[in-house]
Amino acid sequence: MTIFNYALRRGLKNPVVIVVNFILPAAIILVSFSDENPMGAERGYYLLAMAIMFGAYFMARSIQQDKLDGTVIRILAGPVTMRGYLVQNFFSTMIPMAAIIAAAVAVGAAVHGWGLEFSALLAVCYLFLAATSVGLAFAWSCIFKDKETSFAVFSVFLTTVVSLGGLLLPLDLLPGPLPYISALLPAHWAARAIETLLQDNGANGMYLLSLFAMTLFAVAFLLYGSKRRIV
Amino acid sequence: MKNVVKRYGDLTALDHLDLEINEGEILGLLGPNGAGKTTAIRSLIGLIEIDSGEISVFGEKQGVNNVKIKKEMGIVTQEITVFTELSAGENLRYFGALYGLRGKELDDNVKRVLEFIGLTEHAKKRPKKFSGGMQRRLNIGCALVHRPRLLIMDEPTVGIDPQSRNHILESVKKIAQGGTTVIYTTHYMEEVQAICGRISIMDAGRVIADGTLDELVGKIAHEDTVRLTAAAPSDALTEEIRAISGVKSVVANAGEYVIISGADSGNLNRIMEIAMRHGGVSNITSDKPNLEDVFLTLTGKKLRDTNEGGGES
Ligand SMILES: Nc1ncnc2c1ncn2[C@@H]1O[C@H](COP(=O)(O)OP(=O)(O)OP(=O)(O)O)[C@@H](O)[C@H]1O
Ligand SMILES: [Mg+2]
Numbered sequence: 433m434t435i436f437n438y439a440l441r442r443g444l445k446n447p448v449v450i451v452v453n454f455i456l457p458a459a460i461i462l463v464s465f466s467d468e469n470p471m472g473a474e475r476g477y478y479l480l481a482m483a484i485m486f487g488a489y490f491m492a493r494s495i496q497q498d499k500l501d502g503t504v505i506r507i508l509a510g511p512v513t514m515r516g517y518l519v520q521n522f523f524s525t526m527i528p529m530a531a532i533i534a535a536a537v538a539v540g541a542a543v544h545g546w547g548l549e550f551s552a553l554l555a556v557c558y559l560f561l562a563a564t565s566v567g568l569a570f571a572w573s574c575i576f577k578d579k580e581t582s583f584a585v586f587s588v589f590l591t592t593v594v595s596l597g598g599l600l601l602p603l604d605l606l607p608g609p610l611p612y613i614s615a616l617l618p619a620h621w622a623a624r625a626i627e628t629l630l631q632d633n634g635a636n637g638m639y640l641l642s643l644f645a646m647t648l649f650a651v652a653f654l655l656y657g658s659k660r661r662i663v
Numbered sequence: 664m665k666n667v668v669k670r671y672g673d674l675t676a677l678d679h680l681d682l683e684i685n686e687g688e689i690l691g692l693l694g695p696n697g698a699g700k701t702t703a704i705r706s707l708i709g710l711i712e713i714d715s716g717e718i719s720v721f722g723e724k725q726g727v728n729n730v731k732i733k734k735e736m737g738i739v740t741q742e743i744t745v746f747t748e749l750s751a752g753e754n755l756r757y758f759g760a761l762y763g764l765r766g767k768e769l770d771d772n773v774k775r776v777l778e779f780i781g782l783t784e785h786a787k788k789r790p791k792k793f794s795g796g797m798q799r800r801l802n803i804g805c806a807l808v809h810r811p812r813l814l815i816m817d818e819p820t821v822g823i824d825p826q827s828r829n830h831i832l833e834s835v836k837k838i839a840q841g842g843t844t845v846i847y848t849t850h851y852m853e854e855v856q857a858i859c860g861r862i863s864i865m866d867a868g869r870v871i872a873d874g875t876l877d878e879l880v881g882k883i884a885h886e887d888t889v890r891l892t893a894a895a896p897s898d899a900l901t902e903e904i905r906a907i908s909g910v911k912s913v914v915a916n917a918g919e920y921v922i923i924s925g926a927d928s929g930n931l932n933r934i935m936e937i938a939m940r941h942g943g944v945s946n947i948t949s950d951k952p953n954l955e956d957v958f959l960t961l962t963g964k965k966l967r968d969t970n971e972g973g974g975e976s
Contacts, residue, residue, distance in 0.1 A: 508710055511762060
């Protein structure tokens with residue numbers, strides 16, 4: 433539990449995490465669901481998903497920091513398995529993310545009058561998206577060894593995800609084959625799930641397929657993160 | 664460790680390495696850069712997987728998931744690996760807790776280690792504010808909170824002042840007196856000579872010699888070491904000296920020659936003669952070999968690439 437406790441503390445102490453996970457969602461809920469939003473009131477659901485996606489990613493930076501400090505060497509040389517290390521880090525992000533998502537959706541439901549079932553399904557979709565983000569953070573720390581490259585490539589990647597994933601702009605607006613390419617991004621499936629939720633107001637095949645796709649991403653990223661040597 | 668092989672791609676970092684450590688001793692592991700010391704240590708402590716061979720610790724097979732054995736070992740890493748966002752005391756607490764210490768037991772051990780490494784006064788400060796020596800001491804302390812049965816130290820004194828180094832060497836002796844087995848890795852002969860009961864010399868991924876200091880030096884006792892400063896060093900000079908019969912090795916470094924030659928072979932005169940023809944000699948000494956020379960004879964290399972700390976300009 434030592435790893436979990438400290439990763440949790442470190443995650444919550446990060447100022448970026450505070451902004452992206454607390455202030456940004458609050459702002460989105462209060463501002464972007466209005467009819468005056470040029471992208472339409474419904475864009476708010478997608479923007480919230482985007483905030484959660486990045487929030488989870490930044491909160492899961494503990495592994496990267498362990499690598500920078502070199503402490504990962506000490507931890508894995510200690511009585512800790514790679515799996516134990518990843519599991520504790522995973523939950524150190526997912527537990528607070530679950531609380532944040534629950535709170536955000538509860539506030540949204542209170543302010544905008546969302547139904548109970550709709551709110552629950554929305555929260556589940558957000559939670560799955562958060563899990564893919566945590567997986568991505570782990571995999572990312574295995575691919576890029578030094579901080580600068582990691583950050584540079586991440587900025588490019590971020591732009592791609594934001595513009596292709598269907599969270600910032602609707603998927604229909606993407607020209608040519610881009611919507612298909614965008615299916616390779618977890619964000620795409622979150623956008624799909626939200627889209628279908630808004631149309632049907634309940635869980636349908638497309639919603640479940642989207643959750644399944646996000647699970648696949650999360651598992652693939654996590655497996656990659658645990659198989660790669662990180663020391 | 665028996666017959667251990669570890670490869671990184673094409674590079675064989677450990678090449679059928681055999682290494683044995685007896686309970687209660689301080690084993691010195693000596694070798695030049697890239698010899699595979701760190702890799703050997705990482706394999707031993709179960710941090711990395713090996714490609715073949717066998718590692719057993721306390722009579723049990725070691726592996727990356729053997730949590731039971733890993734709990735009884737401690738590692739002092741070559742680089743400083745502490746949490747930069749935590750204070751010295753919190754770092755010690757973290758690693759104590761990682762090895763399962765709780766409550767009063769954890770408090771007491773953190774306090775004990777803080778005293779031992781002389782950082783009690785600085786327990787609340789973050790390592791960034793520490794001097795190099797203090798950081799090194801904290802780096803060592805983090806491996807001591809759980810009282811390991813086997814402590815592995817990977818160059819714990821790199822880049823620190825002589826006073827801190829002596830403090831650390833004394834500490835290592837104390838740790839060993841407390842019943843802990845220690846593996847001590849270094850480039851520094853003096854350190855090994857000061858504290859280690861037995862020495863293993865590594866080069867190119869294998870152990871090329873081991874024994875006590877006397878045994879190792881005894882191996883080449885029938886040889887002399889000639890140190891010579893040439894006024895005009897050249898490759899031709901090196902080659903000519905090397906060609907003398909009875910000369911085992913010649914290492915040249917910016918005009919300084921270290922020559923190992925059979926004792927009483929009369930080679931000192933021959934070396935002088937050749938050097939005089941090549942522009943003269945500004946200094947020459949001949950003496951009985953030390954550990955450094957053992958290393959030189961066995962590998963044809965110097966332990967350290969450059970003369971660290973020397974007054975060369
Ligand atoms: N993670 C790695 N990936 C690839 N090669 C590596 C890795 N770690 C070590 N090596 C290589 O393995 C060889 C042995 O390295 P190792 O770090 O074990 O040597 P060392 O004896 O500890 O050297 P030093 O005295 O410089 O610390 C070196 O050639 C090194 O470049
Ligand atoms: Mg090393």
